[in-house]
Amino acid sequence: MKKLRIVILMHEDLVPPDSTDGMTDEQVAPFKTEFDVFATLRDMGHEVHRLGVSSDLGVIRKAVRTIEPHVCFNLLEEFDGVGVFDAHVVSFLELIRQRYTGCNPRGLMLAHDKALSKMICRYHRIPVPPFHVFPLGRKSHPRPRKLEFPLFVKSLTEEGSVGISQKSVVYNDEELAERVAFIHRTLNTDAIVEQYIDGREVYVGVLGNQRLTTMPIWELHFKKLREDAPRIATGKVKWDYKYQEKVGVITRAAEDLPEGAEVTIPRLCKRIYRALSLTGYARIDLRIDNDGHPYLIEANPNPQLAYGEDFAESAHAAGIEYDDLLQRIINLGQGYQLTGVG
Ligand SMILES: Nc1ncnc2c1ncn2[C@@H]1O[C@H](COP(=O)(O)OP(=O)(O)O)[C@@H](O)[C@H]1O
Ligand SMILES: [Mg+2]
Numbered sequence: 001m002k003k004l005r006i007v008i009l010m011h012e013d014l015v016p017p018d019s020t021d022g023m024t025d026e027q028v029a030p031f032k033t034e035f036d037v038f039a040t041l042r043d044m045g046h047e048v049h050r051l052g053v054s055s056d057l058g059v060i061r062k063a064v065r066t067i068e069p070h071v072c073f074n075l076l077e078e079f080d081g082v083g084v085f086d087a088h089v090v091s092f093l094e095l096i097r098q099r100y101t102g103c104n105p106r107g108l109m110l111a112h113d114k115a116l117s118k119m120i121c122r123y124h125r126i127p128v129p130p131f132h133v134f135p136l137g138r139k140s141h142p143r144p145r146k147l148e149f150p151l152f153v154k155s156l157t158e159e160g161s162v163g164i165s166q167k168s169v170v171y172n173d174e175e176l177a178e179r180v181a182f183i184h185r186t187l188n189t190d191a192i193v194e195q196y197i198d199g200r201e202v203y204v205g206v207l208g209n210q211r212l213t214t215m216p217i218w219e220l221h222f223k224k225l226r227e228d229a230p231r232i233a234t235g236k237v238k239w240d241y242k243y244q245e246k247v248g249v250i251t252r253a254a255e256d257l258p259e260g261a262e263v264t265i266p267r268l269c270k271r272i273y274r275a276l277s278l279t280g281y282a283r284i285d286l287r288i289d290n291d292g293h294p295y296l297i298e299a300n301p302n303p304q305l306a307y308g309e310d311f312a313e314s315a316h317a318a319g320i321e322y323d324d325l326l327q328r329i330i331n332l333g334q335g336y337q338l339t340g341v342g
Helices: 027-043 059-068 083-095 105-113 116-123 173-189 235-239 239-249 261-274 310-317 322-335
Strands: 005-011 047-053 072-075 131-134 153-155 191-194 199-208 218-222 249-253 278-290 294-301
Touching: 005 027, 005 059, 005 261, 027 047, 027 261, 027 322, 047 059, 072 083, 072 322, 083 173, 105 116, 105 199, 105 294, 116 261, 131 249, 153 173, 153 322, 173 191, 173 235, 199 261, 199 322, 218 310, 235 239, 239 249, 261 294, 278 322, 310 322
Parallel strands: 005 047, 005 072
Antiparallel strands: 131 191, 153 191, 199 218, 199 278, 218 249, 278 294
16 A cells, blocks of 8 residues: 555644543543544554644645645534535635545535535435525515424534434424524524424445445434434434433444335435535435435535444444545545546
8 A cells, every 4th residue: 555645634623642542532532533533544654744724724735835745634624613614625625736535615515505405406306305494684484385394493504413402393383483593593594494304314324436335324223212202313412422321322234124225225325425416425314204215314525534433333334444444535535536637
């Protein structure tokens, strides 16, 4: 294997130390992805540089000029505190003809807009929940007739289940108006209201630019949640370790899927990946309703890449070990056809 010069782009506050010896899991948690990627690439023999980025593109230009990396490993999920700005950072890398891992700017932009991505998918006859956008700044919010309760209310653009709790499922017009106002007020973004898909939640990792590989279908389970509570990935389910333990959150290879789903779901996820112009790697989130019909909930380009998290775990189940996974992501970054480069 060729030894490469790699600059890892990461949030300024998450630049990991050389070693986490003596630190507790809780101390490591905020920068676990950054550390896992850094330490693994270093141990593979690559020349690895950690670059903290917050609100200045100049640091990237300078590092690219002085280090001349073969590839930038992109772990940025925001720029200057704004999630959707991650696409612009990647655009900057394209402008300076720098190769990078993960998704291209167009894919990032399309996937981060939960309405636009569903419009494109619907054009391709990919099943998506019916939805309606309630823009910020508009006073009254009449509910379109095609949307029947229960509905699900969330931010159009935020990630990581910000603003998502059991109250996101609404059962009448009053609750709907209240939750839309909550999203507007607390997140300052448009709100999207979708048909609530009751059923199972599955995730499919996809790897590739043109030729795509899918990982085994992964499923979210709650072993100890009240029977009548909606089974959804709220902020607490994703980030609160104590709550995870309390309700028994686990993810694992999905079993007893509806007939044929082992074949049709990965195929569907590849179509979604292509429809949204994704490249590099992504995790497609779906829900399967109680009649066995899958619906796209969200496509996540550049998903969480920590060792032991869903993406790496499902890759492991497919026989792709963590170092191999990172190397494949790098190879895809190097192989991606940059615009304007012959
Ligand atoms: N239409 C829906 N029906 C049922 N559950 C939903 C729906 N939309 C979102 N959810 C639940 O909320 C979670 C987070 O929603 P998602 O759109 O993936 O936002 P985020 O970008 O914050 O992850 C999903 O994983 C799912 O559990
Ligand atoms: Mg999601």
